[in-house]
Amino acid sequence: MTVDERPGPDGSLVGHAVGSITRLMRDNDLMPGDRLPSEAELARQLQVSRTVVREAFRSLAAMRIIELATGRRATVARIDHGPMSLMMEHGVQTEQINIQQIYDVRRTIEMRIATLAALRRTEAEAQALAAEAAGLRATVEDPARMVGHDLAFHAILADASRNPVYALIIGSFRGVTSETWAIGWRSRSTPEARERMLVNHERIAAAVAKGDPEAASAAMSDHFDESVRALIVAGLS
C-alpha cells in the first residue's frame, strides 16, 4: 500500500494528505472496517510530519469517512448522519436555513419514504412503527419522551424504505428536529389538535403495515400539513 505524491487541492500539506489518504482508500478498495496505515507510516510515505497526518485523519474522521480510536489503527467507517446533522444545526443556528425550509424538504422526502416503506417494510418494522405510534400516545404528558418516539418513528420508516440515502437525509434533520419539536407540540393547544397529530402517526403506521403505498403517502402528506400548520401557529419562520 503506497501513496503517490500529487499535490492536494490547496497548497496546504494537510489538504494534500487528505487527498492522498482518500486516494489510497479508493485505489485499494478499502471497505468499512479495513485498517489504514499507521500515522507514522503515512507520515513517512507522504514525507510530512505526524502532525499533518493526524490533522488529515481528524478531517476525515469528522466526516465519518474514517474512524479513530486510541491505540488502534484508523479504520474505514460506515457512513453516518452525525456530521450532516451538525452541519444542518449550524445552518439553522446561523440563519442560513429556516425550519420551514427543512419541513418542506422533509415533506417531500418523507412522502416518498412512506410510499417505499409500504412496499418494502419488514414485519418487524411494521410492528416497531406501531409501537412508536403507541409510544407517542402513551407519553403525551411528557414532551421530552415524545420527541424520542417521533424521531424513532421517522427513522424506522426511513430505514424501511431500503434506501440508505433517505435514512441519511432524515438523520441529518435529527438534531434540528429534536430542538424545535417541543415548540410545535406546545403550539397544538387544543386536545383536538393534539389528537390529530397522534392519529396521523397511527394512520401512517397502519397504511405501511397494510402495504398500501398511496394511503401511506397520503397520510404522511396530512401529517406534514398538520405539523407545518402547528409551526406556523408557533410563529417559527
Next chain:
Amino acid sequence: MTVDERPGPDGSLVGHAVGSITRLMRDNDLMPGDRLPSEAELARQLQVSRTVVREAFRSLAAMRIIELATGRRATVARIDHGPMSLMMEHGVQTEQINIQQIYDVRRTIEMRIATLAALRRTEAEAQALAAEAAGLRATVEDPARMVGHDLAFHAILADASRNPVYALIIGSFRGVTSETWAIGWRSRSTPEARERMLVNHERIAAAVAKGDPEAASAAMSDHFDESVRALIVAGLS
C-alpha cells in the same frame, strides 16, 4: 467570550473542545464571517494544549462549520455541500450506497425543486437555465464539457427553489454524479436516445421559464425516467 467546562461527549479532549467551541458559537450568536478566539486563547480557556484546539478546529473545518486560513483567525463559515459530497462519494465507493438509490432520491427531490423553481425563479435564472440546456446541446461531442452543463443546470434549478436545503442535497450528489455521468451518456447509444435527453432539459427549462409548476415537475419526471433507464441499460446497480 468565555467557555464553560462541561465535558464533551466522549472522553477525548478533542471531542470536548469541539463541543465547547460549538457552544461558544451558539451562545454568542456568531454569524458567518465572525471571528473565533485564537488557538492560543482557546487553549488557555479550555486548559488544553494548542494541539487539541487545532484538531478540534480541523474537525469543524472539515464540516465547513468554521473556516481556517493562515495567519487569520478562524471564522464561522457559510454552509457548503463539499463535505456532504465527500461523504456520499465515500458511501458509494464502499458500496453502502448505489447509484440507483441516489437517482431515486434525486428524482424525488428534483421534481419538487422543479415545481418550486417554476414558481420562484428569477428572470436571470430562467435565462441561465436555457443557456445550460443549450450548452448541453452544443457540446454533444464532448462529454467532459457536457457534464459541467448538466451539473450547472441542476444547480441553478436547485437555487431557484429558494430553499438552500435542496441546493445542499443536490450539491451533495455532485461528486458522485460527475463520476458516473459519462457512463449514462455512453449508454444512450442511438441519436434518438440522446435527443430525448437534450429535449428533456429544454422542456424543464421552458416550463420553469413559463412559470408552470405542473409542467416543470412532469418534465423532470420524464427526465429521470429517461436517465434511470439509461443507467439500467449501462448495468449500473
Next chain:
DNA sequence: CTAGCAAACCTGTATGACAGGATTCGGGGC
C-alpha cells in the same frame, strides 16, 4: 496446541520552536 504474558506498536496529548502571512497601530506627510 493453547493460554498467558511481555515486547512492540500505536494513538492521544503536551511542549517548544520557527517561518511566513495578517492585523494593528503609531507616526509622518498632506
Next chain:
DNA sequence: GCCCCGAATCCTGTCATACAGGTTTGCTAG
C-alpha cells in the same frame, strides 16, 4: 484632521520530541 505606510505584534502552519496509556503481536511455558 485625515490618510497612507511601515514596523511591531499577533496568529497560524508545520516540525521535532517526549511520554502516558491502550492494542496487537508474537513468544514462551505448560
